[in-house]
Amino acid sequence: MNQEKIVLHQYLRFWTEAKFLRVPLLLGLWLGMSGFSFSEADLSKLRVLYPQTGLSQDLAAVGNSLLRELPLAIASGDAPIIATKRQFIPSQAVLTAQTNTANLQRGEAIKINGRTFRGAWSRWREGDSWRIGVSDTVAMEVLGLELLDTDNPQEQGVRWFSPDVIYLPAKLLRPYRYLDVTEIGQQAGWSWQVEGDILMISSPPKQVQNLRQGVQGRGTRLVLDLNGPTTWQVSQAKDEAVIMLDGMANPELLKQYQQIAPLGIATSVATRVKPLISHLESGGGQVKLHLQIPEGSGMKVWTLSDRLIVDVSPDINISRNILWESGLRWRRDLISLGENRFPVTWLEVDLSSSNLTLKPIVSNAGTMEGTAPLMNTGRFWQASAAINGGFFNRDNQLPLGAIREGGRWLSSPILNRGAIAWNDSGNVKIGRLSITETVTTPTKTLPVLFHNSGYVQSGIARYSPEWGSSYTPLTDNEVIVTVENDVVTAQRPGGKVKEYQFTIPANGYLLTLRNNPSLGQDLTVGARVSLDSSTNPGDFAQYPNILGAGPVLLENGAVVVDAIGEQFSTAFNQQAASRSAIATTRDGKLIIAAIHNLPGKRGATLPQTAEIMQKLGAVNALNLDGGSSTSLYLGGQLIDRSPVTAARVHNGIGLFLKSPLFTD
Numbered sequence: 001m002n003q004e005k006i007v008l009h010q011y012l013r014f015w016t017e018a019k020f021l022r023v024p025l026l027l028g029l030w031l032g033m034s035g036f037s038f039s040e041a042d043l044s045k046l047r048v049l050y051p052q053t054g055l056s057q058d059l060a061a062v063g064n065s066l067l068r069e070l071p072l073a074i075a076s077g078d079a080p081i082i083a084t085k086r087q088f089i090p091s092q093a094v095l096t097a098q099t100n101t102a103n104l105q106r107g108e109a110i111k112i113n114g115r116t117f118r119g120a121w122s123r124w125r126e127g128d129s130w131r132i133g134v135s136d137t138v139a140m141e142v143l144g145l146e147l148l149d150t151d152n153p154q155e156q157g158v159r160w161f162s163p164d165v166i167y168l169p170a171k172l173l174r175p176y177r178y179l180d181v182t183e184i185g186q187q188a189g190w191s192w193q194v195e196g197d198i199l200m201i202s203s204p205p206k207q208v209q210n211l212r213q214g215v216q217g218r219g220t221r222l223v224l225d226l227n228g229p230t231t232w233q234v235s236q237a238k239d240e241a242v243i244m245l246d247g248m249a250n251p252e253l254l255k256q257y258q259q260i261a262p263l264g265i266a267t268s269v270a271t272r273v274k275p276l277i278s279h280l281e282s283g284g285g286q287v288k289l290h291l292q293i294p295e296g297s298g299m300k301v302w303t304l305s306d307r308l309i310v311d312v313s314p315d316i317n318i319s320r321n322i323l324w325e326s327g328l329r330w331r332r333d334l335i336s337l338g339e340n341r342f343p344v345t346w347l348e349v350d351l352s353s354s355n356l357t358l359k360p361i362v363s364n365a366g367t368m369e370g371t372a373p374l375m376n377t378g379r380f381w382q383a384s385a386a387i388n389g390g391f392f393n394r395d396n397q398l399p400l401g402a403i404r405e406g407g408r409w410l411s412s413p414i415l416n417r418g419a420i421a422w423n424d425s426g427n428v429k430i431g432r433l434s435i436t437e438t439v440t441t442p443t444k445t446l447p448v449l450f451h452n453s454g455y456v457q458s459g460i461a462r463y464s465p466e467w468g469s470s471y472t473p474l475t476d477n478e479v480i481v482t483v484e485n486d487v488v489t490a491q492r493p494g495g496k497v498k499e500y501q502f503t504i505p506a507n508g509y510l511l512t513l514r515n516n517p518s519l520g521q522d523l524t525v526g527a528r529v530s531l532d533s534s535t536n537p538g539d540f541a542q543y544p545n546i547l548g549a550g551p552v553l554l555e556n557g558a559v560v561v562d563a564i565g566e567q568f569s570t571a572f573n574q575q576a577a578s579r580s581a582i583a584t585t586r587d588g589k590l591i592i593a594a595i596h597n598l599p600g601k602r603g604a605t606l607p608q609t610a611e612i613m614q615k616l617g618a619v620n621a622l623n624l625d626g627g628s629s630t631s632l633y634l635g636g637q638l639i640d641r642s643p644v645t646a647a648r649v650h651n652g653i654g655l656f657l658k659s660p661l662f663t664d
Contacts, residue, residue: 058090082335091396106173108133108379108636110142112231113246117142118379120176121199121634123192132192132199133171133178136324137599137637143181144232146302149321153177156322160184161229161303172325174657175384176635188639190370200242206230206247211257215274219297222276224289226306234301236387236642238599240278241299243289243310249282276312296600314598317343325657328355328385330634335595335612342612343633345640347385348654351426351555351584358590360405360547361386361654368411368452369469371397371648374631375638377562383654386633387592388580390549391625392650396474398454399650402433402548410466412437412451415567418550418622420582421543428584430620431555432566433540437462437533439511444522446517448511451533458515462531471510481523484508488527491520547653551603553581553610554621561606561623577603578630578641582653583618590617592653594632594640625649 107370110117119138123130136156139145148157148165153172156179157165166651169180185192185201193200210225224245232245257280279290291310293299299314302309320332327350349356363377371392378386390401404415404421412435419433437448439460449459452467456474463471473480478494486506494500494512504510513519523529534540541631552567553559555606563573579595595612597603604612606623613621628647632640 016228041331043584056080088300097547104173105194107194107199109198110138111198112142112200112201113203114173115246115286116135116198116638117233122171122173122176123194123199124171130192131180131181132182134199135300135635135637136170136179136598137175137635137639139179139181141637142231142233144230144301144303145181145184147320147322151323152325153325159303161226161306163304164193165542175382177324177384181598182624199510201231203230203246204228205285206245208247208249208253208282209247211253211277216311217313218315219311220274220276220294222291222310222312224308224310226308228306229303230300232308234299234642235599235644236293236644239293239295241291241293241302242306243291245287245289245308246285248285248289249280249287254280254282276310276652293599296598298599324634325355325384326350330382330656332639332641335615337608337611337615339604340599340601340608341597342608343597343598344593344612344616345522346591347387347632347634349590349591349656351428351588353481355658357424357656357658358545359383359654359656360389360403360410360545360651362399362410363649364653368399368454368466369397369468370382371650373643373646374633374652375636375643375646376655377649377652378633381580381635381654383633384635384657385655386590386652387594388625388631388649389547389584389652390650393454395453397650398474400453400455401550402435402546403651404544408466409451409464411453412454413538413548414450414455416567417548417550418623419540419546421540421545421546423545427543427590428590428620429540429543430552430582430584431537431540431548431623433546434536436536437531439523440530440532441522441527446519446522447534448531456514459513460519461512461514462509463512464509465504465506466503470503471512472498472501473512475514476609477515477517479513479517479520481511481513481520482508483511483529488523488529490527491523491525549622549624549652551606551623552621552624553606553613554583554618557614557619559607559614561610561611564604568598573606575627576605577627579604579609579626580607580624580632581609581613581621582620582624583613585615585617587617589617591618591621592632592655594630596641 062157088435105123106122108118110119119142120135123131136147140147146159150157154170158168159165171178191202206226206228208224208229212223214221230246232243235242276291277289278292281288291608296314297312300316302317303627312399317334318332323332324330329348329574332345335344343445361377361381361383363455365374374386374388390399390403392399399411400414401417401588402419403410413433416432416434420428437451439448440444440524449457452459452463453461455470473494474497476496478503479494480494481488482490482505484507499640502510511523513598540546551561551563551568553561580591585591585592593616595604609623610621629649631638631646631649638646
């Protein structure tokens, strides 16, 4: 291995030698889940650099202090960098993935005429000129490009203020797929500038010259006449939306709209067309149209020559079929079940592809406590794609189900609920999962109910370093037993809920005794103990990666939903809601899907979710956490819903590409 350059492989192993045992979990988890591997010799060469201050330390000497310093360092712009002599991985690479060389620059922020957006961009040199790329989802969500169906991941057809299809070169640099927008920008009169992590775009001001509204099929069409192409964005909630354009409104247009019957588009006796625009703003180089969306209607925004068109109708369907990368296809369509129709966005993943790997991801590195929007979590771990995962307690933000990554239990299964397990060879298992664990003392064998779980019952639970650096009691009057190197070294009262923190030993674990302090009689200080655990079914133990949720939806093509059997509530069993699901097909593909409802309609029930997955080609399928948690992420953005409508989640499943990260 070249000693002056980090060579990236598939998986980071956690060494048990003392000097690496306390390596910051942030670094370890990020590298492991991002698909990197280093030898111990490589790790010994790594240093932590603080760019603004110029200070540096050997990684082994920093230890857990990096975790404590990271938030302050990021806030001050002095995020630490894990580096060798030539190449580096910023620990804020969990946010930016900056891998700049003489011929390549990348960042995670775009500023358009002074307004900043989170989004990936890249700039690379071809010959004597620089090319500008933005991730395809940013091109869609921030610039306003309409992405068309394609079977060529290296070329993306788009429409943008033209009836003609524009074909843009696509460049995959993990974790994003960048579209070369150099020519589009030049034709629109943009100028570019890079300042640190930010791509600055300046465009000549455009004007909204007129607004027209009329009937279109069963819905309404609003047309904005412009004097040239401009960037635009949409923010949409249940019954309202805001369309934002770079430019200004014709002063006469603003004056007309302030009248009682603006623009002549008040409800007409002849057409009964209700005006969509509730409010129009123009200032600071931006036009904002506030729209009221009628109940039961959807919205589609698209462009033609110097026109922005807004269609609002019960019949809106935005379908999509894009080969994003070899082995990864992005789909969207309306799926019909009888009289019901459900908008479904899904990814088809070829499990035989050597370019893809899956890992569980959590929202908060270094601890199992915490939630975040999936969009933030996906960016943090530098996943190319992700879907929200298992259940969690929204109050204490702790996991309620199985999470196993690289053979390590971050959280154990509960209640014999459904889970999905997989390995790096493309083998997948879906089924109900439980775990049996015991701790044996010189006098007795005791059952351990849960490992690293937020689920609470009377008895013994175990917390190991994967939970975090410490444990805070979840119930009153727990008894905390410390085990180090298979020997009980302490037994202490836990006090009230959240009153004290107890350090989890790096060379052992904590046992917490709930509502049964007499169990401590067999766990006295000095007692030697041993652990034993097994999964049921036993073959789940063969899989290094597991994520639990439930219930199981399909088994060998048949609907097998039994929410009550998996100990979900009756209300959960009867609920109609947005759904997330993961499944396998007969031809060796993995499907990860987000299922929503049409405006004004009910979401999918669990049996309907199973049927929808059947229609997508699934034979074995698992329901994931749903409702407001349902989120599907690709290329730095959510692709199934507006991020303002998505809740924070605890964990998910990330899809990582093994394509080049560095370009020399």
